[in-house]
Amino acid sequence: MNNNLETMSISKLLNMLIFPSLITVLVSGSYNIIDGIFIGQKLGVMVNSANAFTFMIYAIVYSFSALVSQGASSLLTIYAGKKDKVKFKQTLIQGIMLSILISIIQALLIWFFLSQIMCLLGADAKYFKFITEFTLVFLLGSPFYFVAHTLLYDIRAEGKIKNVLIINVIAFFTNLTFGSFLILKLNLGFTGSALATIIANIVICVLSGFYYLPYLKNSVKITKIFDFSSSLKILSMGLPFFLTSSFSVILLSFYNRIAIAYGGIYGLAALSVVSSIYRYVISLMNAITTGVQPVISYNYGAGLNLRVKKSLNYSLKVATIFTLILFFLLELFAANITELFNPHDIAFVTYAAKALQIVMLSLPLQGIINIGTSYFQYIENAKVSTSLVILRQVVFQVPLAFLLSHIISINGLWFSYVLSDILIFIVIIYLIRANYKKIAY
Numbered sequence: 385m386n387n388n389l390e391t392m393s394i395s396k397l398l399n400m401l402i403f404p405s406l407i408t409v410l411v412s413g414s415y416n417i418i419d420g421i422f423i424g425q426k427l428g429v430m431v432n433s434a435n436a437f438t439f440m441i442y443a444i445v446y447s448f449s450a451l452v453s454q455g456a457s458s459l460l461t462i463y464a465g466k467k468d469k470v471k472f473k474q475t476l477i478q479g480i481m482l483s484i485l486i487s488i489i490q491a492l493l494i495w496f497f498l499s500q501i502m503c504l505l506g507a508d509a510k511y512f513k514f515i516t517e518f519t520l521v522f523l524l525g526s527p528f529y530f531v532a533h534t535l536l537y538d539i540r541a542e543g544k545i546k547n548v549l550i551i552n553v554i555a556f557f558t559n560l561t562f563g564s565f566l567i568l569k570l571n572l573g574f575t576g577s578a579l580a581t582i583i584a585n586i587v588i589c590v591l592s593g594f595y596y597l598p599y600l601k602n603s604v605k606i607t608k609i610f611d612f613s614s615s616l617k618i619l620s621m622g623l624p625f626f627l628t629s630s631f632s633v634i635l636l637s638f639y640n641r642i643a644i645a646y647g648g649i650y651g652l653a654a655l656s657v658v659s660s661i662y663r664y665v666i667s668l669m670n671a672i673t674t675g676v677q678p679v680i681s682y683n684y685g686a687g688l689n690l691r692v693k694k695s696l697n698y699s700l701k702v703a704t705i706f707t708l709i710l711f712f713l714l715e716l717f718a719a720n721i722t723e724l725f726n727p728h729d730i731a732f733v734t735y736a737a738k739a740l741q742i743v744m745l746s747l748p749l750q751g752i753i754n755i756g757t758s759y760f761q762y763i764e765n766a767k768v769s770t771s772l773v774i775l776r777q778v779v780f781q782v783p784l785a786f787l788l789s790h791i792i793s794i795n796g797l798w799f800s801y802v803l804s805d806i807l808i809f810i811v812i813i814y815l816i817r818a819n820y821k822k823i824a825y
Contacts, residue, residue, distance in 0.1 A: 703751020
């Protein structure tokens with residue numbers, strides 16, 4: 385595969401990597417949506433609202449997981465391009481060690497400060513039971529979640545997309561089976577949701593572990609079990625992803641308060657549904673980004689800058705076409721989609737569908753926004769990626785949500801997504817063009 389990364393035609397290579405990656409995310413990224421649908425169908429609008437807060441706990445855990453998994457996978461591909469087998473193996477080992485260590489630390493911190501976290505998130509006392517129920521189970525299984533993600537992203541970074549696809553499809557059906565059984569049949573609610581997610585990740589962990597087991601046995605002999613400098617490099621590479629997810633939690637907390645203030649329980653429930661769909665769409669964009677990552681990072685490491693530029697240009701075109709298709713589908717079938725989360729309340733379906741249509745107005749820009757943000761990290765310029773994340777979510781989105789909601793009520797919340805996306809899109813286009821002028825092709 386490594387030889388293909390520097391010799392195969394860009395379009396053929398990216399098609400081979402991007403489309404399996406999209407299929408992978410279509411299944412793996414649907415865990416929360418599926419569980420949200422099951423829970424909403426079973427328990428109604430109240431639990432649709434509570435799901436807004438349980439997801440934020442999930443997102444906090446994911447943030448710490450991405451810090452390692454995304455950082456390690458990006459670094460692995462760069463070392464593969466440089467033909468540095470020692471650092472490649474060292475990074476693989478450090479990724480696993482960091483996953484275990486950080487999963488335990490974050491689990492203890494979240495559980496110990498859970499009450500304070502719930503208050504900071506703006507959760508009403510009536511939701512505490514649901515949040516605690518989900519969090520306890522999910523944190524107990526978080527080491528499996530962390531290691532599974534790190535190993536899976538490492539396999540993907542090697543270009544073994546078929547392996548990733550097979551593992552994710554198996555995990556998807558595991559989550560679907562256990563989710564429907566635990567939530568719909570045994571009435572376990574959020575406990576069932578957390579259990580189904582953890583069981584699916586145990587499956588990923590086991591299958592990914594089998595893939596790497598022979599390799600890891602040989603690697604341990606020539607690498608340190610823990611290396612501070614290597615670990616620091618992984619964490620610095622994963623920082624943009626960590627900040628993106630962390631800021632999204634802060635942003636959602638702020639948005640929850642606005643939704644409650646201007647829309648009550650319907651506003652909060654609609655935000656939960658819309659934001660889960662929005663995140664799913666973003667994850668699909670990230671699939672394209674992940675697909676192009678090995679090509680960009682490898683060729684950057686190998687000094688093949690022309691292939692880097694061609695890879696970026698092609699992926700931007702694919703992403704734009706894909707987002708346009710998604711845009712038309714979501715705008716046309718918004719009511720049908722929101723109805724899945726609560727088929728018994730027609731007024732809520734209409735309310736949430738309108739919100740979804742507004743939020744998705746900037747969808748055609750999402751591919752360029754996500755790929756453009758990650759591109760700089762892939763060429764060892766994580767500071768730019770980090771700055772873009774902060775600019776989009778803190779500088780643009782928060783003030784817009786606050787100001788617009790005061791002017792046009794709850795609709796201001798929905799339009800803040802759109803306007804912040806347009807602004808960051810303009811910035812990213814400018815930075816990419818400036819980068820092209822600096823790099824010699």
